Amino acid sequence: MFYRENGQFKTSYKADQQVFAIPQDRWAILALVVFAFVGIPLLVDEYLFRAILVPFLILSLAALGVNILVGYCGQITLGAGASMAVGAYAAYNFLIRVDGMPALAAILLGGLVAAAAGIVFGAPSLRVRGLYLAVATLAAQFFWDWAFLRIKWFTNNSSSGSVSVADINLLGWTINSPTDKYLFCLGILVAFSLMAKNLVRGNMGRQWMAIRDMDVAATVIGIRPMYAKLTAFAVSSFYLGVAGALWGMVNLGSWEPAAFSIDRSLQLLFMVIIGGMGAISGSFFGAAFIVILPIFLNQMLPLVGSLFGLEVSIALVSHVEFIIFGSLIVFFLIVEPHGIARLWATGREKLRLWPFPH
Amino acid sequence: MAFFLETLLGGLMSGMLYSLVALGFVLIFKASGVFNFAQGAMVLFAALAMARFSEWIPAWLGMDNLFMANVLAFAVSVAIMFVVAWLIERLALRYLVNQEGATLLMATLGIAYVLDGFGQTIFGSDIYKIDVGMPKEPVMMLESVFEGGILINKEDFIAALIAALLVISLSVFFQKTATGRALRAVAADHQAAQSIGIPLGRIWVIVWCVAGITALVAGIIWGSKLGVQFSLTTIALRALPVVILGGLTSVPGAIIGGLIIGVGEKLSEVYLGPYVGGGIEIWFAYMLALVFLLFRPQGLFGEKIIDRV
Numbered sequence: 001m002f003y004r005e006n007g008q009f010k011t012s013y014k015a016d017q018q019v020f021a022i023p024q025d026r027w028a029i030l031a032l033v034v035f036a037f038v039g040i041p042l043l044v045d046e047y048l049f050r051a052i053l054v055p056f057l058i059l060s061l062a063a064l065g066v067n068i069l070v071g072y073c074g075q076i077t078l079g080a081g082a083s084m085a086v087g088a089y090a091a092y093n094f095l096i097r098v099d100g101m102p103a104l105a106a107i108l109l110g111g112l113v114a115a116a117a118g119i120v121f122g123a124p125s126l127r128v129r130g131l132y133l134a135v136a137t138l139a140a141q142f143f144w145d146w147a148f149l150r151i152k153w154f155t156n157n158s159s160s161g162s163v164s165v166a167d168i169n170l171l172g173w174t175i176n177s178p179t180d181k182y183l184f185c186l187g188i189l190v191a192f193s194l195m196a197k198n199l200v201r202g203n204m205g206r207q208w209m210a211i212r213d214m215d216v217a218a219t220v221i222g223i224r225p226m227y228a229k230l231t232a233f234a235v236s237s238f239y240l241g242v243a244g245a246l247w248g249m250v251n252l253g254s255w256e257p258a259a260f261s262i263d264r265s266l267q268l269l270f271m272v273i274i275g276g277m278g279a280i281s282g283s284f285f286g287a288a289f290i291v292i293l294p295i296f297l298n299q300m301l302p303l304v305g306s307l308f309g310l311e312v313s314i315a316l317v318s319h320v321e322f323i324i325f326g327s328l329i330v331f332f333l334i335v336e337p338h339g340i341a342r343l344w345a346t347g348r349e350k351l352r353l354w355p356f357p358h
Numbered sequence: 359m360a361f362f363l364e365t366l367l368g369g370l371m372s373g374m375l376y377s378l379v380a381l382g383f384v385l386i387f388k389a390s391g392v393f394n395f396a397q398g399a400m401v402l403f404a405a406l407a408m409a410r411f412s413e414w415i416p417a418w419l420g421m422d423n424l425f426m427a428n429v430l431a432f433a434v435s436v437a438i439m440f441v442v443a444w445l446i447e448r449l450a451l452r453y454l455v456n457q458e459g460a461t462l463l464m465a466t467l468g469i470a471y472v473l474d475g476f477g478q479t480i481f482g483s484d485i486y487k488i489d490v491g492m493p494k495e496p497v498m499m500l501e502s503v504f505e506g507g508i509l510i511n512k513e514d515f516i517a518a519l520i521a522a523l524l525v526i527s528l529s530v531f532f533q534k535t536a537t538g539r540a541l542r543a544v545a546a547d548h549q550a551a552q553s554i555g556i557p558l559g560r561i562w563v564i565v566w567c568v569a570g571i572t573a574l575v576a577g578i579i580w581g582s583k584l585g586v587q588f589s590l591t592t593i594a595l596r597a598l599p600v601v602i603l604g605g606l607t608s609v610p611g612a613i614i615g616g617l618i619i620g621v622g623e624k625l626s627e628v629y630l631g632p633y634v635g636g637g638i639e640i641w642f643a644y645m646l647a648l649v650f651l652l653f654r655p656q657g658l659f660g661e662k663i664i665d666r667v
Contacts, residue, residue: 124651127655128655135601138599139644143644146641149637262595266467319474320475322478323472325468325475326468329468330468
């Protein structure tokens with residue numbers, strides 16, 4: 001009833017091509033962002049920040065990166081964790097090896113290094129396609145896992161690749177409390193999401209989508225597959241690298257290569273597929289689902305067990321978590337193969353006509 | 359020279375073991391177009407079943423014949439893998455026909471989680487032993503040719519023999535039996551196969567069941583080498599380069615790919631490893647596969663990929 005566009009006439013191309021063309025959307029998003037910046041820090045306690053919100057924000061950013069590559073350009077990657085690792089370790093090296101390097105610059109430079117690595121390991125995509133490529137991207141995953149464990153220079157000679165950084169500093173603002181971390185990540189996420197939204201609407205994004213839908217046909221109409229695929233790898237790896245740097249330096253503080261193992265790559269791919277491939281909002285839905293579900297199960301299972309008078313051991317909880325997590329994924333894929341974003345879009349279509357559908 | 363041969367033979371034999379796991383991938387991909395990431399979980403599940411039942415059955419029946427216990431446990435494990443295959447088809451795959459490759463891949467990952475959790479819930483999550491009476495002591499060979507001869511692990515040798523046997527029997531099954539022909543028909547074209555009356559659902563159950571049995575054999579062999587534990591699932595990751603190197607749709611490809619990867623891994627680890635700090639086995643295998651893929655994007659024996667607009 002309130003969500004309808006009739007009566008809103010666009011009188012200029014500029015108005016027609018806004019990111020959020022419908023005023024209701026625009027206001028809703030704006031309200032959401034304001035609430036996230038102002039409301040949440042007032043309402044939420046530290047545990048929630050640390051356990052859920054900060055990981056959610058950073059993993060959303062990473063999922064955004066994976067979505068650009070998998071959802072928009074159609075190149076399945078199982079090496080997303082590797083890009084995060086490259087970003088994290090590159091940022092770490094910039095931070096400790098260059099005197100007076102600002103943290104934000106180190107993070108962005110880490111992203112750029114990850115982008116370069118992404119181009120190198122994305123190059124096989126020009127020749128190898130589909131599932132073969134997916135498996136080939138694992139080469140990057142295992143190579144970087146190994147490199148950060150064995151090549152001492154990358155980790156400043158620390159044993160087993162574990163490194164740590166002090167609280168980072170942004171123009172005099174020391175980011176150490178969970179609220180600070182939350183706000184910092186939120187700022188970056190909002191900026192990067194807007195950038196991604198615009199990228200995929202523009203020339204580059206359309207090239208990606210053409211390659212995804214049918215690369216031979218795209219080549220015929222004059223899209224250079226090399227340019228399109230490699231830019232997708234670069235942009236995606238840049239996002240992942242920044243996310244990795246944030247994950248290491250802001251969320252964890254000290255980390256080792258295992259933080260970016262193949263499990264992380266699979267987790268990110270889950271987020272994108274459950275959230276919705278080829279939808280920016282899908283990355284957020286997916287990240288929320290994957291971050292919250294294990295915590296929820298972890299808290300709920302002992303409660304459910306005690307309800308039936310059963311003693312639930314920690315091992316059992318983790319196994320049952322596995323089972324429920326796996327079955328939910330299969331269930332979601334069966335009921336909505338296009339992800340939560342599609343559910344959301346369908347709901348919105350319904351809402352436009354509600355309550356007079358005819 | 360003797361050392362080189364020893365490494366080479368060791369590589370060939372471990373390659374056979376990778377092929378065993380790779381076979382499971384290929385079988386399922388060929389027949390249903392599903393890239394089955396759950397193969398590693400199936401290996402663990404089957405090995406756990408085997409390990410536990412070979413403990414439980416003697417306890418229940420009060421007998422102490424190792425051979426009979428193993429045979430019974432094997433039979434029970436085969437039955438369990440059949441049930442698993444049936445459940446997977448019934449509860450998941452049936453509803454995912456004609457989905458994109460990535461979606462199916464994710465679904466099998468979900469299945470892998472379920473199998474991991476379920477297997478460890480019912481069978482326990484400690485390290486278990488499988489004792490099928492494989493000899494452990496190494497033997498010397500070719501002592502007349504080289505000084506000191508070549509040291510060969512008897513266990514590896516037997517494992518490689520079993521793998522070869524399994525491959526031969528699978529090939530016979532595919533070529534000579536009616537079911538095998540039906541499987542190949544489904545692999546060639548789902549719709550055409552359906553139109554001449556081949557029941558897709560049943561074929562899928564059979565394929566998953568066969569893959570389950572190869573997983574069981576792989577699980578027994580790996581399990582008796584390394585012990586049955588959670589890390590068995592990572593064997594699937596070791597077998598993946600084998601699969602893409604050989605071609606996703608080719609059974610001989612899985613074997614040849616396994617041999618190439620096995621030899622490549624061992625030689626690189628021995629001759630290249632010391633210079634770069636060791637532990638390069640796992641990514642070297644992927645790089646090797648990638649190099650082959652750059653020349654043949656469909657793997658060595660995979661079906662040629664034809665693009666149509």
